Amino acid sequence: MWQAITEHINSELECDFQLEHKQQLAGGSINLAWHIKGMGQQFFVKINQREQVEQFETEVLSLQALQQAHCIRVPQVICHGQTLDKAFLVLEYLPFAGETVAGWRNLAQQLALLHKQHEQAMYGFDWDNMLGSTVQPNKWQSNWSSFFSEQRIGWLLQLLLEQGFGFGNIDQLVEQCRQRLQHYQPPPSLLHGDLWRGNVGFVADSPAIFDPACYYGDREADLAYSTLFGRFPEAFYQAYKELYPLDKAYSERKDLYNLYHVLNHAYLFRGAYLVQAQELIKQLFH
Known part of the structure; x- marks a missing residue:
């Protein structure tokens, strides 16, 4: 080999x-x-x-x-x-060293610049790709609420159901998700797609990101996931907001976006993630 x-x-x-x-x-x-x-x-x-x-x-x-x-x-x-x-x-091979406050601030500024590039008019990607080892569909759609509710939440709920794990009526849950986002149409940004602490490294104060699952979507989805498993340091969020302030309603969408990743973890790893997914669905939709 x-x-x-x-x-x-x-x-x-x-x-x-x-x-x-x-x-x-x-x-x-x-x-x-x-x-x-x-x-x-x-x-x-x-x-x-x-x-x-x-x-x-x-x-x-x-x-x-x-x-x-x-x-x-x-x-x-x-x-x-x-x-x-x-x-x-x-x-x-990147020789990663320890984290620094300057490194996290640099990452925030660079991510904000990435998210500010709005050259794409639709949501999706030219290819389906993988989130971990789960297929991630990226069919182009012009409506964000439809894209996220169908190709993110509905997709994972269906995969879980095929494994014997049901969380309720999929059509109803997808529709509730769509309604939560129906009056919100953010500009499509290129997202890393799997932005958690384990996919970030630093060469001195210079950040690098890896293991991406890219698509064009709402930048808030990247920010939300960065808070789910090992939240980034506060200096990162302060620096990001200085360059690209977040919408006031971001906090209302954050858990909805993270439901996608919790469902994916439930699909890949079972166990406590199944319970976490059930509780988050109850919190969001009931």
Whole structure:
């Protein structure tokens, strides 16, 4: 496997990289992560089963979309592909260090600049992609309330129902979600889509984001998720609001947007997330 990956790196970079050291990294509940070195070069490598290659292909498309926005650093894509039994993605290795207040403020300012780019008129993305290992549909729609209620909440409720976990009448819940958002039509922003603390790193005071699940949607969805599992430091939110103030009604939509991620966690990991999803649905819709 490593020989094949090395050959892909050399073919892409037109170099003569020779693998001298590899170290498996902690974290990542979906892919295996490795730091590899040799010949004065180093790379970050993600490995999964061969049939998961589409997950890496869509991750590349999201990374490229963020890179083309020229706002926030993302790891450079080196190559991706398949060996006889594995799928792999090779990225630039970023030597992350500790967090700083300046780093979080820089992230906030760069994210605000990303969200301020309103070049897209509709909600969605050119491709469906993956949120973790869950397919995330991104069919273009012109109405935000329809997009979010159908392709985010309705989609996950249906996936959970197919696994035997029902949370009520899906059509009714989707309609209630749509009504909550029906008079709200935010400008579409390019979103990271999976913006939690585990997908942020810092090289000195310079932030980088990774593992994206991009689509064009309401910027508040990125901000909301950043508060759900390990809230970002307060300096981040202060700096973001200074550059791009939030709507007063954001607090009323935040839990609705986070329901999508709670449902996804319930789908992937079961357990307490199923209870959390049930309680949040009750709180939002009853």
